[in-house]
Amino acid sequence: RGLNMMVAGLADLARSNRAATADLNAAAAEIRASAQEQAASVEEQFAAVQETAATVDEITHSGAQISKRASEVIATAQATARTSRQGLRAVSDTAQAMDAIREQAEAVAGNIVGVSEKTQAIGEIIESVNDISERTHLLALNAAIEAAAAGESGRSFAVVASEMKLLADQAKAATGQVRAILGEIQRGINTSVMLTEEAVKRSAVGKTRSDTTQRTI
Template sequence: MNRLLKIGGLRLKLVILVILVSTIPLSIMGGVTFHTMKGDLATNVDAALVDQLWWLLWGLWVVAFLIALAIGWFAANMLVRPLERLASGLEAIASGQADLGHRVEVTTDDEIGRTSTAFNAVMERLSGLITQVADAADGIAASARQLEGRSNELSRETNEQRSDVEQVVTAMNQMSATVQEVANNTQSTAESAGQATRAAEGGRNVVQATQGSINALASEIRKASTVIDELKGDSDNIGSILEVIEEIAEKTNLLALNAAIEAARAGEAGRGFAVVADEVRHLAQRTNDSTGEIREIIQRLQGAAGKAVQAMEVSQQQAEASVSKAGEAEETLGYIHDSVTTIDDMTRQVASATEQQSQVAEEINRNIHHINDIAVRSADGAREMQEAVEALEGLAERLQAEVAGFRQQPA
């Protein structure tokens, strides 16, 4: 309403201006002419003729006024209507609800016509720009949705990987504790084997020193028999420990295989973890092979211990039967001494290998903890990426909302 009043006021002002400009010269000329004629005619004609001339001039002035009014109205329409169309288009753009397909009609070739032509060119350029912006906003929104889906998938996979790594960390901690326990038990076994060696050496010296004393010999033989029984019991315990080690090796092998499969699923990001998992699997295989060798040694040890028990029983019977068997008992004790020494050496080798395995397990445990830290950082990065994608999607929606206010020109 205010805009119509403003445009109507402008049209009225233009009409009045044109009328004034058109009638002022005519009024001046008519007044001068009338006074001149009145002065001239006052001496020659009568008053009736003067009045007729007066009314004639008034009639001419009215006709001139009407003509000026028509010219003013026509000029106002020629000037105001194009300006009104331009104002309407500009106000629509300013309000954000413009029809970008709308064009102002160009009816003249003057300044207003050139202004209308420039306005149409601006609208054409703005239409193309808004179309490009709308397409870009749609592309950004689509990319944001795609990135959001990929980010969610990556976050889920990272969380799964982190959970798997935590399970591996727990298993490695348990394995490290078990390996350490095996090392301690092996050390105890080595100490027991050393004690058995010293006991056999003592029995041998006693037999050499007291061949004439059957009771002393029998007593020492009984002591040696007791030590061998303990050795056999320790051998049985080692067999149980080896079963535990074999079970751990099998579980470690399966865990390494599962870790390698998960690393293969992770692609490039899991390549380093796949190498570690493969090393763990090889370590488990070597542990399994070493356990088999140790089992064979323990079986031979148990067989030797059983033979030693039998030999000690026979030696005891022979010692009680005759002093002449003391020499044979001495030889038997020498054999036992050598066997126990061999067992002691083997047990120490097992202890050394177990200690090395414990160190390797600790190194693997540190590497897996490092992988776990990387997985945590990857999860944090995936979460930050998801937040950035959500912000990008919000910006795309705002841009689409801003562009939606402009109606595009139909193709």
């Protein structure tokens, strides 16, 4: 009986051991599965860390390129600003030069008008001289006729009449030459007036364009 009781106890102990062993095997399987899951998670985390590091490197590289491009843009903007300031000074100088040209052209136009008025006055004087020469020529002819009618006693008077006629002819020829010269001068004055007016208009247009350029810059 004691032996049977001992065998029964050993059987119970064996069953308990088998149950404990099964429990241990199940726990070991769970631990192994959990370890594998953790290993896979660690690998995923490592891959994510590597990807994050690569992204950070790309961002750093892109940031360096952006910084370089920004420096280039700043340098270009500064150069453009310097060029714009130089352009503004040049445009301002051009506008002042246009104003000076316009003032000079207006002054020249005024002088030309004065010269034109003087040439007209000279023309009137020439007309008077020409009229005098024609009258003198007529008087010389009348004197020559009277001298011829007087005969021998009017010979000296005929010489004087001949000289008066010669002087009248010379005066008339001179007035004709002066009139021709005055005509050329008047045509030149008219041309100068038109050119001066055109210069004033062009200087005004240039001033307007300079102002527009200055506002644009």
